[in-house]
Amino acid sequence: MCDKHQKPITASDTPGFYGIDRYGFPEAGEHPLDPAEYYPPYFWSERFQKLGYHVEELRGGFYWVTSGSYDAAFIVTEDGVIAIDAPPTLGENMLAAIEDVTDKPVTHVIYSHWHTDHIGASSVYGPNVEIVAHEITKELLERFPDPGRPLPTITFTKEYTLTVGGVTLELSYKGENHCPGNIFIYAPAQKVLTCIDIISPGSATFMHCDASQNITAWYEAQHQIMEYDFDYLVAGHHMKYGTPELVRESIEYFADILEGAQAAIDIYSRSDRLIDILLKPGLDRFWVGSENWINSMVNYATKHVLEKKTSNGKLWSERLAGVTSMTKYHAYTVMESIRLERPRPNYRLRGENAPPFLA
Ligand SMILES: [Zn+2]
Ligand SMILES: [Zn+2]
Structure with missing residues (x-):
């Protein structure tokens, strides 16, 4: 895996992520216009x-x-x-x-x-x-x-x-x-x-x-x-x-979110990555670390979808309305649904210990 995802990714790393003006995130004008059609x-x-x-x-x-x-x-x-x-x-x-x-x-x-x-x-x-x-x-x-x-x-x-x-x-x-x-x-x-x-x-x-x-x-x-x-x-x-064509388009968009969310979970569940992100804010700030971990995965999945060249060569923001503002919320929800609803591999084997700070 490449190194660029090693650090805890913050909201500002992904354009449009959790953006509200007063925190210095993109203003409305920085989002693309909805497709005219x-x-x-x-x-x-x-x-x-x-x-x-x-x-x-x-x-x-x-x-x-x-x-x-x-x-x-x-x-x-x-x-x-x-x-x-x-x-x-x-x-x-x-x-x-x-x-x-x-x-x-x-x-x-x-x-x-x-x-x-x-x-x-x-x-x-x-x-x-x-x-x-x-x-x-x-x-x-x-x-x-x-x-x-x-x-x-x-x-x-x-x-x-x-x-x-x-x-x-x-x-x-x-x-x-x-x-x-x-x-x-x-x-x-x-x-x-x-x-x-x-x-x-x-x-x-x-x-x-x-x-x-x-x-x-x-x-x-x-x-x-x-x-x-x-x-x-x-x-x-x-x-x-x-129409069937518009339904297929929506199916493709949400398939890409699922793909990005699954990849994010796979990458950020590796124990080195997990420990690094959870511990960064300090041992006595466990929930800040937890939020960083979740945000890191959501940002990864969001970026995956926003930057992807889709089946017709266009970006999703050029095909569907609301992509730069809504994708991050879908990424979060889909990621959580994978963690809660889909088969979960790699359970802990007998004798495998939790990381010390989680024990
Ligand atoms: Zn409704
Ligand atoms: Zn309803």
Whole structure:
């Protein structure tokens, strides 16, 4: 291994790492602009700037609605409207979007998952709707009641087919990922998949893998999305809906983070490196040493991703929005998930002693 990682790497060694102006780290202007294609035409339209939402038919009565930060969907059937989610950032604009295209009432609501930032305005649909969700979602909403998130009236465990007015949706639960109870909602006739908070098309997504709980399963869900025959992905964030190409791009970015995080763990878990970093601040500053160790690994993984030439020859910051600001948080989370969730080699053998200061 080369020597340049021998010293404890501090925040300032990696541009953009834990940067806030007053500590002398990069100011906003030192980060690259988001790639222009991240912002779809609707975003600059007067209508969107005035109304605060955009609605667009993806295919065959399946509509996508976005606030520019959160998105949701609805499907117009012969017998009424099926709504998927109700983020508070859209709120009553969900109803406005539906009224833009149909006079039919909302008869069914599907909760993608229990998080309030995606379904917290569901009471806008009124009391006379069927609400479909995973049984775990119902359990969580019973435990932590919220008038904005009325309890589901129909729940399922593995699979559920919802047919309303000639439209069929296939709901599937493949286990926890972003959170327990997060489901896949597939419209086979329209080839539209809804799966929230796994992929953020065109961006690095929000910090810590979009605040996800089971990171290994969150990675698995990225590939489960690709197993569907879809042309459009309603993904929950931020500016745009997904396509298979955008999903593949996101998968590649997070694979690079995993690669960098694994390499960082391998390098910084060697005992000479570990002891050097932990002891540097002094034996009686164990937790400072611990933080240096974690920061060193995060910085290594972040640098790995920020400097990597990707599959099309570009840097990640030239392909996805938010890379220089969000990658470090993902690196931390992914690194911790490797340490907690993935098989761990090299356990201590009988008779092998811990370093003296850890004994
Ligand atoms: Zn969520
Ligand atoms: Zn989200």
